[in-house]
Amino acid sequence: MGNKNDTRKENIQKLLLRLELWFAPVLIIVPIGVSLFFLWDWYVRGFSTGSSVYDGELLIGLLLFIGNLMFDIFFLRSLRILKKKQ
Amino acid sequence: MFFSEMTARDAFKLTKKKMTEYQTEFLERMNAIEVDAHWFRRVFHTFAASFLFYYLLPDEEWMNLGKILLPVIIVLCMVVVEYRRIRGDLDHQRFFGLRNYEKKRPASYLYFGVAVLLLFLLFPQQIAIPCILCASFTDPIIGESRYYLGKKRAYAIGFVISAFFFLMTWYRADWWVLILVSLLGATGAVIGEAKKLKFVDDDFMIQMVPAILLLLMWQGLLAMGSNMLPPPLLHPL
Numbered sequence: 001m002g003n004k005n006d007t008r009k010e011n012i013q014k015l016l017l018r019l020e021l022w023f024a025p026v027l028i029i030v031p032i033g034v035s036l037f038f039l040w041d042w043y044v045r046g047f048s049t050g051s052s053v054y055d056g057e058l059l060i061g062l063l064l065f066i067g068n069l070m071f072d073i074f075f076l077r078s079l080r081i082l083k084k085k086q
Numbered sequence: 087m088f089f090s091e092m093t094a095r096d097a098f099k100l101t102k103k104k105m106t107e108y109q110t111e112f113l114e115r116m117n118a119i120e121v122d123a124h125w126f127r128r129v130f131h132t133f134a135a136s137f138l139f140y141y142l143l144p145d146e147e148w149m150n151l152g153k154i155l156l157p158v159i160i161v162l163c164m165v166v167v168e169y170r171r172i173r174g175d176l177d178h179q180r181f182f183g184l185r186n187y188e189k190k191r192p193a194s195y196l197y198f199g200v201a202v203l204l205l206f207l208l209f210p211q212q213i214a215i216p217c218i219l220c221a222s223f224t225d226p227i228i229g230e231s232r233y234y235l236g237k238k239r240a241y242a243i244g245f246v247i248s249a250f251f252f253l254m255t256w257y258r259a260d261w262w263v264l265i266l267v268s269l270l271g272a273t274g275a276v277i278g279e280a281k282k283l284k285f286v287d288d289d290f291m292i293q294m295v296p297a298i299l300l301l302l303m304w305q306g307l308l309a310m311g312s313n314m315l316p317p318p319l320l321h322p323l
Contacts, residue, residue: 023126027133034136041142041323056319057142059254060215064135067223071125071132078125 024079028072035064128226130195135222137202141211141320154207161196161203168192197290205297212315213300216251217293220275224248225292228279241276248272248296259316267314270303271296 038061046054140157143149170176172190184193198221205214224244231240249272256267274296279288307314 027126027129031133031136034139037139037142045321053317054321056255057321060138060320063219063223063254064138067135068129068132071129071226075125075129 024075027075028068031064031068032072035061035068037061038064128229131222131226133222134198134202135219138215138218138320140206141215141318142323145322157203157206161199164196164199168196191285192287194287194289197287198293201290201293205293209297209301210304210315211318211320212255213297213304215319216248216255216271217275217297219251219255220248220271220296221289221293224251224275225279225289228276241280244279245272245276248275252296255319256316259314263314263316266303267300270299274299 038057042054042057042061046052046057140153143153167176172192188194201221202218205217209217224247227247228240228244231243235243249268252268252271253264256264259267275292278291278293278295281291282288283291304314
């Protein structure tokens with residue numbers, strides 16, 4: 001009975017790991033993609049036309065890019081450690 | 087007699103040793119998952135800042151309808167999932183990164199989603215953007231700082247970062263508005279994060295407390311004939 005329970009727990013852990021590994025690219029790529037879109041939008045509508053109205057897009061783009069990158073590094077490091085342990 | 091006693095003692099020691107080894111190994115695995123869930127939760131927060139893309143969506147009739155319907159539908163789906171999970175139709179363990187106290191109440195992602203929905207639909211973007219940024223970045227930064235530096239310093243850091251988000255979003259406003267909004271918004275965000283309520287998650291409070299404070303201030307000043315809102319930060323495509 002105990003053995004069966006442990007196997008179940010291990011299976012759940014494997015499932016969670018798979019789920020996380022599947023989610024990881026989405027969590028990393030989407031914010032970086034969105035931030036690059038903000039920066040591109042600022043470049044096209046603001047910088048190339050000499051307008052400062054779109055500086056908000058630049059600020060948000062930079063914030064999203066730097067903020068997400070900082071946390072992604074720790075996240076990827078934890079994933080690598082977990083993969084090694086598994 | 088002596089021989090049989092030794093054997094029993096040895097067997098007991100061996101079993102104890104094996105159990106300890108198994109327990110250590112199991113705990114290590116659990117810790118690995120915990121550490122991972124911890125960063126998973128942090129990255130989920132920062133990921134949510136991408137929702138600001140909402141403000142780039144074009145201002146067209148059909149799109150404006152979608153801007154209301156789509157977030158409502160997404161949050162409703164989350165409500166259904168959470169309802170089924172709390173009722174026990176969905177296995178709690180299949181939800182990665184949930185905390186123990188979230189077993190019998192809605193998970194924090196639902197609170198986060200509801201707060202973002204309310205901000206999108208009821209608040210001007212000048213108020214909504216810094217509040218979403220606070221939930222996306224200030225919350226995980228406070229969480230990490232609290233672990234390494236203690237509560238007081240973590241909240242001080244959270245205050246400075248939140249104030250920065252309000253300064254950044256309102257940089258086109260008058261200087262007195264800028265200072266007032268930054269102080270009020272950052273105070274609201276830190277109170278929202280620090281005040282732990284039993285049934286309302288801090289992911290909701292960190293967004294709604296500063297938003298409501300700023301809304302009251304904006305409406306109050308408007309009643310006195312002064313509009314403090316700066317021009318919008320983000321412009322639809």
